Amino acid sequence: MAQKNIKKGVFITFEGPEGCGKTTHAQALCDFLKGKQIDCVLTREPGGTKAGEEIRRLLLHSSGIEMTSLTELFLFEAARSQIVDELIKPGLKAGKVVICDRFTDATICYQGYAGGIDIGSIGSLNEVATGALKPDLTILLDVDTATGLSRAMSKGFDRMEKKEIGYHKKVRDGYLKLAKKYPERIKVIKVDGSIEYTQTLVRREAEKIVFRKHKRTK
Ligand SMILES: Nc1ncnc2c1ncn2[C@@H]1O[C@H](COP(=O)(O)OP(=O)(O)O)[C@@H](O)[C@H]1O
Numbered sequence: 001m002a003q004k005n006i007k008k009g010v011f012i013t014f015e016g017p018e019g020c021g022k023t024t025h026a027q028a029l030c031d032f033l034k035g036k037q038i039d040c041v042l043t044r045e046p047g048g049t050k051a052g053e054e055i056r057r058l059l060l061h062s063s064g065i066e067m068t069s070l071t072e073l074f075l076f077e078a079a080r081s082q083i084v085d086e087l088i089k090p091g092l093k094a095g096k097v098v099i100c101d102r103f104t105d106a107t108i109c110y111q112g113y114a115g116g117i118d119i120g121s122i123g124s125l126n127e128v129a130t131g132a133l134k135p136d137l138t139i140l141l142d143v144d145t146a147t148g149l150s151r152a153m154s155k156g157f158d159r160m161e162k163k164e165i166g167y168h169k170k171v172r173d174g175y176l177k178l179a180k181k182y183p184e185r186i187k188v189i190k191v192d193g194s195i196e197y198t199q200t201l202v203r204r205e206a207e208k209i210v211f212r213k214h215k216r217t218k
Protein backbone atom coordinates (compact mmCIF):
# COMPACT_ATOMS: atom_id res chain seq x y z
CA MET A 1 0.00 0.00 0.00
CA ALA A 2 1.23 3.50 -0.87
CA GLN A 3 1.15 4.71 2.73
CA LYS A 4 3.98 2.35 3.64
CA ASN A 5 6.40 4.29 1.46
CA ILE A 6 6.39 7.57 3.34
CA LYS A 7 10.02 8.70 3.22
CA LYS A 8 9.92 11.92 5.09
CA GLY A 9 8.26 12.38 8.43
CA VAL A 10 5.24 14.50 9.19
CA PHE A 11 5.01 16.47 12.40
CA ILE A 12 1.53 17.06 13.82
CA THR A 13 0.80 18.89 17.06
CA PHE A 14 -2.40 19.13 19.10
CA GLU A 15 -3.11 22.35 20.92
CA GLY A 16 -5.94 24.01 22.76
CA PRO A 17 -7.14 24.93 26.23
CA GLU A 18 -7.64 22.53 29.14
CA GLY A 19 -10.15 19.74 28.53
CA CYS A 20 -10.55 20.41 24.80
CA GLY A 21 -9.68 16.82 23.92
CA LYS A 22 -6.01 16.94 22.87
CA THR A 23 -5.02 13.69 24.56
CA THR A 24 -8.17 11.88 23.40
CA HIS A 25 -7.79 12.92 19.76
CA ALA A 26 -4.00 12.63 19.53
CA GLN A 27 -4.28 9.02 20.70
CA ALA A 28 -7.21 8.25 18.38
CA LEU A 29 -5.40 9.76 15.38
CA CYS A 30 -2.26 7.77 16.13
CA ASP A 31 -4.28 4.53 16.37
CA PHE A 32 -6.04 5.40 13.10
CA LEU A 33 -2.77 6.03 11.23
CA LYS A 34 -1.21 2.86 12.62
CA GLY A 35 -4.26 1.01 11.34
CA LYS A 36 -3.32 2.35 7.89
CA GLN A 37 0.20 0.87 8.29
CA ILE A 38 1.72 4.30 8.91
CA ASP A 39 4.59 4.38 11.37
CA CYS A 40 3.39 6.81 13.98
CA VAL A 41 4.82 7.97 17.31
CA LEU A 42 2.72 9.71 19.93
CA THR A 43 4.32 11.86 22.58
CA ARG A 44 3.50 14.77 24.85
CA GLU A 45 4.83 17.99 26.26
CA PRO A 46 6.11 18.58 28.78
CA GLY A 47 7.43 15.02 28.94
CA GLY A 48 8.10 12.30 26.41
CA THR A 49 11.65 11.70 27.64
CA LYS A 50 13.03 10.70 31.05
CA ALA A 51 14.25 14.24 31.74
CA GLY A 52 11.04 15.69 30.34
CA GLU A 53 8.79 13.54 32.52
CA GLU A 54 10.72 14.68 35.61
CA ILE A 55 10.23 18.28 34.51
CA ARG A 56 6.53 17.53 33.91
CA ARG A 57 6.16 16.27 37.47
CA LEU A 58 7.67 19.48 38.78
CA LEU A 59 5.57 21.70 36.53
CA LEU A 60 2.21 19.97 36.85
CA HIS A 61 2.12 17.75 39.91
CA SER A 62 4.27 19.40 42.54
CA SER A 63 2.56 20.97 45.50
CA GLY A 64 3.75 23.84 47.65
CA ILE A 65 6.32 24.94 45.07
CA GLU A 66 5.89 28.54 43.91
CA MET A 67 7.03 29.33 40.38
CA THR A 68 7.02 32.56 38.42
CA SER A 69 5.87 32.51 34.80
CA LEU A 70 9.52 32.88 33.80
CA THR A 71 10.56 29.80 35.79
CA GLU A 72 7.74 27.86 34.15
CA LEU A 73 8.86 29.10 30.76
CA PHE A 74 12.45 27.88 31.16
CA LEU A 75 11.30 24.50 32.45
CA PHE A 76 8.95 24.02 29.50
CA GLU A 77 11.71 25.02 27.09
CA ALA A 78 14.18 22.64 28.77
CA ALA A 79 11.78 19.71 28.37
CA ARG A 80 11.11 20.81 24.78
CA SER A 81 14.74 20.91 23.80
CA GLN A 82 15.18 17.37 25.12
CA ILE A 83 12.15 15.90 23.36
CA VAL A 84 13.03 17.53 20.04
CA ASP A 85 16.56 16.10 20.03
CA GLU A 86 15.79 12.74 21.62
CA LEU A 87 12.51 11.83 19.98
CA ILE A 88 10.91 14.22 17.49
CA LYS A 89 13.80 14.89 15.11
CA PRO A 90 14.97 11.25 14.98
CA GLY A 91 11.37 10.14 14.38
CA LEU A 92 10.93 12.59 11.51
CA LYS A 93 14.27 11.64 10.05
CA ALA A 94 13.19 8.01 10.07
CA GLY A 95 10.09 9.00 8.09
CA LYS A 96 7.56 8.61 10.89
CA VAL A 97 4.47 10.63 11.60
CA VAL A 98 5.23 12.22 14.96
CA ILE A 99 2.23 13.44 16.94
CA CYS A 100 2.85 15.70 19.93
CA ASP A 101 0.23 16.60 22.54
CA ARG A 102 1.15 20.33 22.94
CA PHE A 103 4.22 22.12 21.58
CA THR A 104 5.55 25.67 21.08
CA ASP A 105 2.15 27.37 20.66
CA ALA A 106 1.19 26.32 24.19
CA THR A 107 4.07 28.33 25.64
CA ILE A 108 3.11 31.41 23.61
CA CYS A 109 -0.48 31.15 24.91
CA TYR A 110 0.08 30.11 28.56
CA GLN A 111 3.26 31.93 29.58
CA GLY A 112 2.82 34.67 26.96
CA TYR A 113 -0.78 35.73 26.33
CA ALA A 114 -1.97 34.56 29.77
CA GLY A 115 1.24 34.77 31.83
CA GLY A 116 2.31 38.17 30.54
CA ILE A 117 5.80 37.30 29.27
CA ASP A 118 6.83 39.08 26.07
CA ILE A 119 5.63 37.02 23.07
CA GLY A 120 8.69 37.87 20.97
CA SER A 121 11.04 36.60 23.68
CA ILE A 122 9.10 33.34 23.94
CA GLY A 123 9.27 33.00 20.17
CA SER A 124 13.06 33.33 20.33
CA LEU A 125 13.34 30.73 23.10
CA ASN A 126 11.08 28.39 21.12
CA GLU A 127 13.41 28.75 18.15
CA VAL A 128 16.44 27.91 20.28
CA ALA A 129 14.78 24.95 22.01
CA THR A 130 13.49 23.40 18.78
CA GLY A 131 16.28 24.37 16.38
CA ALA A 132 13.49 26.21 14.51
CA LEU A 133 11.49 23.01 13.95
CA LYS A 134 7.87 23.82 13.03
CA PRO A 135 4.91 21.45 12.93
CA ASP A 136 3.57 20.60 9.46
CA LEU A 137 0.09 20.73 10.94
CA THR A 138 -1.32 21.97 14.23
CA ILE A 139 -4.81 20.91 15.21
CA LEU A 140 -6.28 23.53 17.51
CA LEU A 141 -9.23 22.06 19.38
CA ASP A 142 -11.33 24.97 20.51
CA VAL A 143 -13.74 24.63 23.39
CA ASP A 144 -15.54 27.16 25.52
CA THR A 145 -13.42 27.79 28.64
CA ALA A 146 -15.97 26.70 31.25
CA THR A 147 -16.83 23.47 29.39
CA GLY A 148 -13.16 22.62 28.95
CA LEU A 149 -12.33 23.27 32.59
CA SER A 150 -15.23 21.19 33.83
CA ARG A 151 -14.07 18.28 31.62
CA ALA A 152 -10.50 18.66 32.88
CA MET A 153 -11.72 18.90 36.49
CA SER A 154 -13.39 15.50 36.29
CA LYS A 155 -9.85 14.00 36.21
CA GLY A 156 -8.53 16.20 39.05
CA PHE A 157 -6.79 19.52 38.43
CA ASP A 158 -3.04 19.83 37.87
CA ARG A 159 -0.96 22.92 38.72
CA MET A 160 -1.68 24.76 35.46
CA GLU A 161 -5.36 23.85 35.47
CA LYS A 162 -5.73 25.35 38.95
CA LYS A 163 -5.06 28.86 37.65
CA GLU A 164 -8.07 31.20 37.71
CA ILE A 165 -10.63 31.18 34.89
CA GLY A 166 -9.45 34.59 33.56
CA TYR A 167 -6.05 33.01 32.89
CA HIS A 168 -7.66 30.19 30.89
CA LYS A 169 -9.79 32.64 28.88
CA LYS A 170 -6.62 34.46 27.87
CA VAL A 171 -5.08 31.13 26.86
CA ARG A 172 -8.03 30.37 24.60
CA ASP A 173 -8.04 33.86 23.04
CA GLY A 174 -4.29 33.55 22.51
CA TYR A 175 -4.73 30.31 20.60
CA LEU A 176 -7.39 31.87 18.36
CA LYS A 177 -5.05 34.80 17.65
CA LEU A 178 -2.27 32.40 16.66
CA ALA A 179 -4.66 30.51 14.36
CA LYS A 180 -5.48 33.79 12.57
CA LYS A 181 -1.77 34.55 12.26
CA TYR A 182 -0.79 31.11 10.86
CA PRO A 183 -3.86 29.86 8.96
CA GLU A 184 -1.80 27.53 6.75
CA ARG A 185 -0.41 25.59 9.69
CA ILE A 186 -3.05 25.87 12.41
CA LYS A 187 -6.46 24.36 11.70
CA VAL A 188 -9.18 25.18 14.22
CA ILE A 189 -11.71 22.48 15.04
CA LYS A 190 -14.61 23.46 17.27
CA VAL A 191 -15.25 20.76 19.81
CA ASP A 192 -19.03 20.94 19.97
CA GLY A 193 -20.04 17.48 18.82
CA SER A 194 -19.38 13.89 19.80
CA ILE A 195 -15.85 12.53 20.15
CA GLU A 196 -16.42 10.49 16.96
CA TYR A 197 -17.52 13.54 14.95
CA THR A 198 -14.56 15.62 16.19
CA GLN A 199 -12.19 12.76 15.34
CA THR A 200 -13.59 12.64 11.78
CA LEU A 201 -12.67 16.31 11.37
CA VAL A 202 -9.23 15.69 12.88
CA ARG A 203 -8.57 12.80 10.49
CA ARG A 204 -9.67 14.88 7.52
CA GLU A 205 -7.04 17.54 8.31
CA ALA A 206 -4.33 15.01 9.12
CA GLU A 207 -4.89 12.91 5.99
CA LYS A 208 -4.52 15.99 3.78
CA ILE A 209 -1.07 16.74 5.15
CA VAL A 210 0.15 13.16 5.55
CA PHE A 211 -0.71 12.25 1.97
CA ARG A 212 0.30 15.60 0.45
CA LYS A 213 3.77 15.25 1.94
CA HIS A 214 3.91 11.67 0.86
CA LYS A 215 3.28 12.59 -2.80
CA ARG A 216 6.05 15.19 -2.65
CA THR A 217 8.58 12.72 -1.30
CA LYS A 218 7.73 9.69 -3.44
N1 LIG B 1 -15.96 16.01 21.06
C1 LIG B 1 -15.12 15.69 22.05
N2 LIG B 1 -13.79 15.56 21.79
C2 LIG B 1 -12.95 15.27 22.79
N3 LIG B 1 -13.26 15.05 24.05
C3 LIG B 1 -14.56 15.14 24.38
C4 LIG B 1 -15.53 15.48 23.40
N4 LIG B 1 -16.71 15.51 23.99
C5 LIG B 1 -16.49 15.21 25.31
N5 LIG B 1 -15.20 14.97 25.53
C6 LIG B 1 -14.59 14.59 26.83
O1 LIG B 1 -13.70 15.66 27.19
C7 LIG B 1 -12.56 15.12 27.83
C8 LIG B 1 -11.33 15.62 27.10
O2 LIG B 1 -10.20 15.23 27.82
P1 LIG B 1 -8.72 15.21 27.27
O3 LIG B 1 -8.62 14.50 25.95
O4 LIG B 1 -7.88 14.71 28.39
O5 LIG B 1 -8.46 16.79 27.01
P2 LIG B 1 -7.10 17.59 27.09
O6 LIG B 1 -6.00 16.59 26.84
O7 LIG B 1 -7.22 18.60 25.98
O8 LIG B 1 -7.04 18.26 28.42
C9 LIG B 1 -12.65 13.61 27.80
O9 LIG B 1 -13.10 13.16 29.06
C10 LIG B 1 -13.72 13.35 26.74
O10 LIG B 1 -14.46 12.19 27.01
Ligand SMILES: [Mg+2]
Pocket residue numbers: 022023024101
Ligand atom coordinates in the same frame (compact mmCIF):
# COMPACT_ATOMS: atom_id res chain seq x y z
MG1 LIG C 1 -4.30 16.10 27.97
